[in-house]
Amino acid sequence: MSKTNAKAYWKENIKYVLILLTIWFLVSYGAGILFKDALNNIKMGGFKLGFWFAQQGSIYVFVILIFIYVRLMNKLDKKYGYGE
Incomplete structure (x- = not known):
């Protein structure tokens, strides 16, 4: 693998990680803490949705x-030649 491919690989990897961590942050912190009051108006399985997310x-x-x-x-991995 060339140095250019390695940089592109890690750049895409970091992009995926940041996107997925942002989603997790929004769900855990946003839905569980910031938007808890609004979500608590909805019930899921007998529990308030904000509580359930938290x-x-x-x-x-x-x-x-x-x-x-x-x-x-x-x-x-397949795209950059690391596939099995």
Whole structure:
């Protein structure tokens, strides 16, 4: 792999990480803390939605984002010649 390809690979990798961490931040901090009062007007499974996001929702989103990251990285590896 050339030095140019390596830089492009890491640039895309960092872009993916920043996007996914931003989504997680918005869900965990935004939905669980900042927008809690507005979300608490909605109930999910008998619990207020803001409470649910603060307690469980952000964890579920984080696990989903891990699977999305794995998929993105597999595609990125193939794109730059690191595929199996």
